Amino acid sequence: MRSIRLFFFVIAFAGLQSSCKKDYVYEVDDVTVSQPGGSKDNVKTTTEFISIVYSDLFNTIIPTDTLLYVQQAYEAFGDKKLIEDRIVRHFLNSTSVQIPSDATMRANVPLFVDETIQKFFNRKPDAFENYFISNIISNATTITPMMVYYACMTSNEYRYY
Secondary structure, three states: OOHHHHHHHHHHHHHHHHHHOOOOOOOOOOOOOOOOOOOOEEEEOOOOOHHHHHHHHHHHOOHHHHHHHHHHHHHHHHHHHHHHHHHHHHOOOOOOOOOOHHHHHOOOOHHHHHHHHHHHHOOOOOOOHHHHHHHHHHOOOOOOOHHHHHHHHOOOOOHHH
C-alpha cells in the first residue's frame, strides 16, 4: 500500500512539474542596428583630406600652391594623425577662416549642432548626438565654435567618406 501511494505521489509530482513548465516561443523580427556614418568605409586620400578641410573652413577651393605645400608636409611626416591635427589647427587659426561666432552658436545651439554635423559628416545628427553636443555647449560657457569644429574635423568619421 505504501508503494502504491509513493507511486501515485511520484506520478502526481511529475505531472505537476511538467504542467508548470511552459514553453514560450517569441516571434521577434530581426533588427539591423547601424550607426550613423557607420557605412563610411573609404579613407580620404591626402589630397582629398586637405582639400576638404580647406573648403569646409574657408568656403572656397584650396589654391594649388597651398595644396602642394601642405601635401608635401603631410607626406613627409611619419605620424599621420598628428599631421592631420596640425593641418586642422593651422587652418582654424587663420584670420580668414569662416566659423560662426559664439553668439550665433549660443543663440540656437540645436541648429548649430545640426548644421555642423551636416557640414562635416554629410548627414543629420541622431537624437543622442544632438542632445549630447547641445547639452555640452549649453552647460560649458568655455566651449567655442572653433572647439566644436576642431572636434568634428579630427574625429575618425571625418577622415572617411
